[in-house]
Amino acid sequence: MDEREGVGVADGYERLWTPHRMSYIQGEGKPTGDDADVEGCPFCEIPKLADEDGNIVVRGADMYVVLNKYPYNSGHLMVVPFRHVPDYTDLDAAEVAEMGALTQKAMTVLRSAMGAHGFNIGMNQGQVAGAGIAGHLHQHIVPRWGGDANFMPIIGRTKTLPQLLSDTRDELAAAWERV
Structure with a gap:
């Protein structure tokens, strides 16, 4: 039996299924609007978790550093x-x-x-500016490497990530202490 049988017409394309992203696409657990309340805000809930469970790399006095649940890299x-x-x-x-x-x-x-070659750093202020969670400020730090924008996201509209979030969190939390 063809492994593609029952999933549509075979067309020669390989598919990388990412059903875990449906919760993000559908806005599950995501407050809406620029003035969203604290209640239900994921950025208010994350610090209540253990660092490993919340993917927190480090906690400061007024801020914390956390892995993006839906990373670009x-x-x-x-x-x-x-x-x-x-x-x-x-x-x-x-x-x-x-x-x-x-x-x-x-x-x-x-x-x-991780040997990052460069970075995209910034914040989207307001829902109209692209903030996914506009009610709670957050600044992105996206590491970049030469050639990281290959054909997958450009043509295939698919992002490949070579490391699980939990493994990345453990690696960066340990490095935070060393650096």
């Missing part, structure tokens, strides 16, 4: 305030300083542990 981190605020202008001076310091350290750790 392996090692995709976010710096997130513990305080539920939607906008960068809502941070006080100490929070701004800690976000910057954690971003710098994350870059050092990603270079050391």
Whole structure:
């Protein structure tokens, strides 16, 4: 029996099934709007979990560093305030300083542990600007490598990630202590 039997017309294409992404696509557990409440906010819930369960790499005084659950690349981190605020202008001076310091350290750790060649760093402010969770500020730190944008995402519209989130979290948490 053909392994493709029953899944549609055989057309010569291979398929990489990613059913785990349906919860993200359907917005499961994701607050909507720029002024979403604390209740149900995943960034408010994550710090209540053990670091391993929440994929937290490190906790600071006012911020924590966590792996993105739906990463663009392996090692995709976010710096997130513990305080539920939607906008960068809502941070006080100490929070701004800690976000910057954690971003710098994350870059050092990603270079050391994963050999990152470069980074995309930024935050989307507001739902219209592309913030998936607009009610709780978060800054992305996406490690990049030469050739990481190959045919898979460009033509195949598929992102391949060579490492499980839990393994990446363990590696980066250990490196955070060493660097």
